[in-house]
Amino acid sequence: MDAAALVTRVRDHYVDQFSAFANEQRRSCTQGSSEVKFQLSEDSEVFQRLYCVDFIKNDGDVQAVEFQPENILTFDEVSASFGSAALLIQYLRWDDVVIFHDVQALPHEKVAEWFRLWFDPDDERHDQDAPLSDVIHSLLIQPSSISVDYGTAAPGAFWDMLELLVDAGATTIRVSSSRADADS
Numbered sequence: 001m002d003a004a005a006l007v008t009r010v011r012d013h014y015v016d017q018f019s020a021f022a023n024e025q026r027r028s029c030t031q032g033s034s035e036v037k038f039q040l041s042e043d044s045e046v047f048q049r050l051y052c053v054d055f056i057k058n059d060g061d062v063q064a065v066e067f068q069p070e071n072i073l074t075f076d077e078v079s080a081s082f083g084s085a086a087l088l089i090q091y092l093r094w095d096d097v098v099i100f101h102d103v104q105a106l107p108h109e110k111v112a113e114w115f116r117l118w119f120d121p122d123d124e125r126h127d128q129d130a131p132l133s134d135v136i137h138s139l140l141i142q143p144s145s146i147s148v149d150y151g152t153a154a155p156g157a158f159w160d161m162l163e164l165l166v167d168a169g170a171t172t173i174r175v176s177s178s179r180a181d182a183d184s
Contacts (some may be wrong), residue, residue, distance in 0.1 A: 003080040003089060007155045012048035013073050014094035015152050019132060021067045022055060031058040035133040035152065037121065043053055047139035049109070050121055054137070071097065087173045091180040095137070097158070099146045100174040101165045106141060115139055118157040140142050147178065 001009070017067065022034035037054045040049040054067040078089040119138045126133065137151035146165075150157055165173055 001007050001075065003087060006075060006078055006089060010073050010092045011155050013093050014069060016079040017069045017071065018067055018152060025055040025065055029057040029059050032056060035135065046141060047115055047141060050119060052135060052137040063182050075129055082162050084175065085166045085170045085173050089175040091176045093179060095149045096177045096179050097148045097150055098176050098178055099161065100144060101170045102172050103165055103168045103170045107168050112163055118153050
């Protein structure tokens, strides 16, 4: 399977499960909503301290409910080229993607632009009639890696981040998950 088809398949598989989860949560409460954005505390390491909770129930007590997919797609590692970088996809879990890279310094403004588009903090792309928001749920920047919960975002969010890394000088990109060993 080529890398693009794999990413789309993993995303669609995850979002199908997420959609069923959100529908079940809606049925199980009087008031609730999927993909609710929050500002986190000052000590949070999450990018711009913004986080999107999978589902919020509000039946008297506010309760955050995080989705845990029952089925994770498995596949053989995929090696490919992406621009001028060597790409290796070892493990891909849409809600827990860790992208290892060799960029010395990430371009903060480009990352912020990517985040504005794909997290959509001001809900500029929000369609209240759409069943899901098409947004990432979190971003964490660390030295030599980026962790993303891609939430319900389209595969373009993944490819746009890789393009950002290549444009910043990445020559090697390795995709995995912080839960790869636990899921195996």
